[in-house]
Amino acid sequence: MSSPQVALLPDGRRLHLQHGPIDLVIEAFGTREEVGAAYRQARDRFQTVLSELMAELPELRRLVPADWSPEGVIAARMVRAVRPHTEEFVTPMAAVAGSVADEVMSTMVQGRNIAKAYINNSGDIAVYLTPGETLRLGIVSELFNPTAGGTADIAFEQPVRGIATSGWQGRSLSFGIADAVTVLAKSAAAADVAATLIANAVNADHPTIDRMPASSLDDDTDLGDRLVTVAVGDLDMTTINAALDAGAIVAQRIETAGNIVAAALFLRGEKRVVGVTSVAAFVTGA
Amino acid sequence: MSEDKNDAKNDGVITCDACPVLCRIREGKTGACSRYGNVEGMLTRTDPLVVTQQISNENGDLVPFLPDAKDGKQLEWDGSLNFQSPSFVTGIGATTTYPDYKPAPFIVSSEHHGADMVTVVSEGVFSYCGVKVKIDTDRYIGPEAAPVRVKGEQVGHVTTAEYGSQMLALGGVHHLTGGSKKEGNATCQAMLALCNKHAVEMTIDGGATLTVEAGKPPVIDGNIEERMRVGCGSATIGMFALQWHGHADEVIVVDDHITGVLSEHQSGKFLDMPPAGIRVRGRRSTAGRYFQVADPGAGWGGTDITEPLSIIESIDPKTAWSGMRLLMVSTTGEDHAYFVLDDDLKPVAVEMPAELAVSVDRIAENCEPALSTVLFMGGAGGSLRAGVTVNPVLLTRSVRELRTRVTCGGAPVYVWPGGGITVMVDVLRMPDNSFGYVPTPALVAPIEFSMPRDEFVALGGYEDHIKPLADVLREGGLHGVQPLAWEGNNPWPLAERRALEDV
Numbered sequence: 001m002s003s004p005q006v007a008l009l010p011d012g013r014r015l016h017l018q019h020g021p022i023d024l025v026i027e028a029f030g031t032r033e034e035v036g037a038a039y040r041q042a043r044d045r046f047q048t049v050l051s052e053l054m055a056e057l058p059e060l061r062r063l064v065p066a067d068w069s070p071e072g073v074i075a076a077r078m079v080r081a082v083r084p085h086t087e088e089f090v091t092p093m094a095a096v097a098g099s100v101a102d103e104v105m106s107t108m109v110q111g112r113n114i115a116k117a118y119i120n121n122s123g124d125i126a127v128y129l130t131p132g133e134t135l136r137l138g139i140v141s142e143l144f145n146p147t148a149g150g151t152a153d154i155a156f157e158q159p160v161r162g163i164a165t166s167g168w169q170g171r172s173l174s175f176g177i178a179d180a181v182t183v184l185a186k187s188a189a190a191a192d193v194a195a196t197l198i199a200n201a202v203n204a205d206h207p208t209i210d211r212m213p214a215s216s217l218d219d220d221t222d223l224g225d226r227l228v229t230v231a232v233g234d235l236d237m238t239t240i241n242a243a244l245d246a247g248a249i250v251a252q253r254i255e256t257a258g259n260i261v262a263a264a265l266f267l268r269g270e271k272r273v274v275g276v277t278s279v280a281a282f283v284t285g286a
Numbered sequence: 287m288s289e290d291k292n293d294a295k296n297d298g299v300i301t302c303d304a305c306p307v308l309c310r311i312r313e314g315k316t317g318a319c320s321r322y323g324n325v326e327g328m329l330t331r332t333d334p335l336v337v338t339q340q341i342s343n344e345n346g347d348l349v350p351f352l353p354d355a356k357d358g359k360q361l362e363w364d365g366s367l368n369f370q371s372p373s374f375v376t377g378i379g380a381t382t383t384y385p386d387y388k389p390a391p392f393i394v395s396s397e398h399h400g401a402d403m404v405t406v407v408s409e410g411v412f413s414y415c416g417v418k419v420k421i422d423t424d425r426y427i428g429p430e431a432a433p434v435r436v437k438g439e440q441v442g443h444v445t446t447a448e449y450g451s452q453m454l455a456l457g458g459v460h461h462l463t464g465g466s467k468k469e470g471n472a473t474c475q476a477m478l479a480l481c482n483k484h485a486v487e488m489t490i491d492g493g494a495t496l497t498v499e500a501g502k503p504p505v506i507d508g509n510i511e512e513r514m515r516v517g518c519g520s521a522t523i524g525m526f527a528l529q530w531h532g533h534a535d536e537v538i539v540v541d542d543h544i545t546g547v548l549s550e551h552q553s554g555k556f557l558d559m560p561p562a563g564i565r566v567r568g569r570r571s572t573a574g575r576y577f578q579v580a581d582p583g584a585g586w587g588g589t590d591i592t593e594p595l596s597i598i599e600s601i602d603p604k605t606a607w608s609g610m611r612l613l614m615v616s617t618t619g620e621d622h623a624y625f626v627l628d629d630d631l632k633p634v635a636v637e638m639p640a641e642l643a644v645s646v647d648r649i650a651e652n653c654e655p656a657l658s659t660v661l662f663m664g665g666a667g668g669s670l671r672a673g674v675t676v677n678p679v680l681l682t683r684s685v686r687e688l689r690t691r692v693t694c695g696g697a698p699v700y701v702w703p704g705g706g707i708t709v710m711v712d713v714l715r716m717p718d719n720s721f722g723y724v725p726t727p728a729l730v731a732p733i734e735f736s737m738p739r740d741e742f743v744a745l746g747g748y749e750d751h752i753k754p755l756a757d758v759l760r761e762g763g764l765h766g767v768q769p770l771a772w773e774g775n776n777p778w779p780l781a782e783r784r785a786l787e788d789v
Binding site: 021023056171 | 304305309310312313317
């Protein structure tokens with residue numbers, strides 16, 4: 001059985017922590033001594049992350065009973081992130097990537113003099129900022145053309161501390177057909193869940209969309225036999241707009257409830273942005 | 287990681303124990319990390335560095351390191367890395383180094399028959415590349431220069447035909463990056479599929495629908511082309527006239543292009559054959575050669591003829607004679623009929639004599655299986671060369687002057703004369719799934735440069751980045767090392783170059 005892999009990337013700046021499906025790219029900004037100490041704290045915290053999750057995995061793959069309190073701190077983050085979304089079918093697994101990023105981040109910066117940092121867990125990102133600091137984010141709208149899209153500048157004054165992107169072609173199974181839904185939220189865990197839910201909602205019926213039961217694709221899925229998207233052919237504008245509108249409604253509901261700061265939805269070159277007042281200040285070119 | 291646990295099948299599902307998640311992986315799927323997958327019931331690393339090994343020596347025996355089975359039978363190679371076997375590190379899975387002025391991902395030193403060799407290994411990103419397709423057929427598939435489309439987007443065109451073949455020129459930087467994004471993606475994905483030995487359906491404007499798959503018979507307008515015809519009717523007569531002489535008084539070779547009539551043909555004249563008086567339909571071209579006798583179809587030898595006598599317009603009573611022996615055969619040799627004229631000069635079907643059967647079978651034997659051939663053609667860009675040496679043009683000269691050998695995935699390539707390092711390689715000689723792509727779009731292909739160590743140093747190579755082969759085998763690439771058996775037909779890249787023809 002493999003053990004957690006710890007390495008500095010060839011650029012000498014970023015830390016790579018990998019264990020099983022968890023793949024973290026971490027960068028902290030500060031003096032060499034402080035960054036080195038922070039990376040060691042991240043490394044040490046990382047050693048047991050996967051085994052902590054494994055201990056409660058069966059429960060985390062199910063809908064959360066209202067009274068359940070998990071043992072693990074990461075599991076607790078996951079449950080907290082999905083609790084507000086009682087009207088949807090979503091298990092804590094939708095928050096796992098963001099929760100891991102949040103947890104490692106909180107341990108990494110503790111007691112350290114770090115100006116800013118990010119932890120990128122395969123596209124689910126936790127952000128740390130101190131007064132006066134800004135982090136620039138690149139937003140990818142199309143898997144096949146990742147240089148397109150826009151940028152977002154996240155400043156300390158803004159409430160954003162987590163970013164997540166979801167789409168049917170990504171790692172996780174999706175009910176929807178979005179190319180990408182990028183969410184800015186107060187934590188990576190919250191962004192993670194919301195991106196999943198909004199991407200699920202970017203949906204429409206169309207003959208070129210192929211769907212299959214999740215269980216036929218992944219024996220261990222938390223989605224059971226629910227239909228997930230496996231292929232999307234050419235779509236007409238009416239369908240594209242209908243799908244995006246459906247997703248935007250869900251995004252707006254979540255934003256109004258205060259669970260996200262902003263969301264950008266992308267489908268075949270078209271987009272919707274929700275949380276416009278916050279986002280307009282710092283999204284360019286998207 | 288124990289082999290037994292992972293091979294334990296349950297509805298084709300295997301359990302991966304690489305990490306605590308213990309994913310159960312179905313056939314054809316990967317685990318949650320995407321680093322391990324279920325390939326035909328075996329737990330397999332995805333995207334590993336591919337190392338090809340000479341598992342069999344020249345006589346086809348396993349190299350001595352592997353123990354023989356007790357009963358003396360040859361062992362099957364179990365696919366494990368064999369540190370004793372001569373090994374060649376291919377570029378597959380090597381990744382690239384960016385910015386390009388950095389040394390290539392792997393610069394491997396090894397010994398071959400006492401000579402110190404260096405192989406520089408990389409995955410090249412090719413925006414300037416294409417695919418040349420040879421389709422073994424005489425069928426008309428479309429006019430020269432006609433656009434070839436995949437999913438409606440133009441990906442190339444029909445180029446000048448060759449012997450027994452139609453040729454397509456696909457890909458190229460203009461379709462990849464000069465047109466719309468849709469066109470670029472369609473071109474990239476089509477080339478990727480062809481190079482990875484998959485089937486691609488394409489249409490030709492004003493022409494046919496084709497399914498092309500390297501090494502497989504082409505499918506043209508729904509018909510599988512099984513055989514290359516040995517030639518048209520006239521060519522067949524030219525080849526086999528002597529073998530028919532004395533056993534038949536007339537031979538008609540049926541073809542949808544040119545139908546040949548032996549006694550009228552030059553071949554028949556040379557053999558002093560008397561005229562037979564059988565007039566075939568169609569338009570006479572030159573002596574014994576007729577156009578428009580038959581059309582393409584599902585009948586005899588790819589024509590629409592099912593009843594051979596139907597192509598005979600008339601038999602001249604003043605020339606033909608009772609007892610005249612008539613052989614009719616298709617250009618594939620698969621369809622044939624033998625007749626003897628009765629007293630009313632009507633052809634009566636009888637069993638073909640053995641001597642004629644030999645020649646008919648020989649026609650069939652000379653008809654090779656029709657195949658589609660895919661050659662990847664690409665130029666090693668200046669930046670890729672910078673991964674080898676501080677002075678890229680020295681590498682180009684070394685290749686041109688035959689001191690450095692270029693391979694793709696270990697397969698021999700043809701290096702075009704002229705400037706640059708532009709290579710052509712038969713994709714069937716490369717390991718499966720050697721090609722990838724990046725979203726530019728551009729194709730990613732393995733490329734290796736092998737040369738003596740002295741030569742590597744002399745052309746400005748990055749000497750301190752040389753790593754011994756044993757270390758590379760141990761550490762592998764980002765995702766491990768995947769051993770593959772050497773493709774027997776491919777020359778060993780580390781062997782000395784002997785001649786210009788020694789590709």
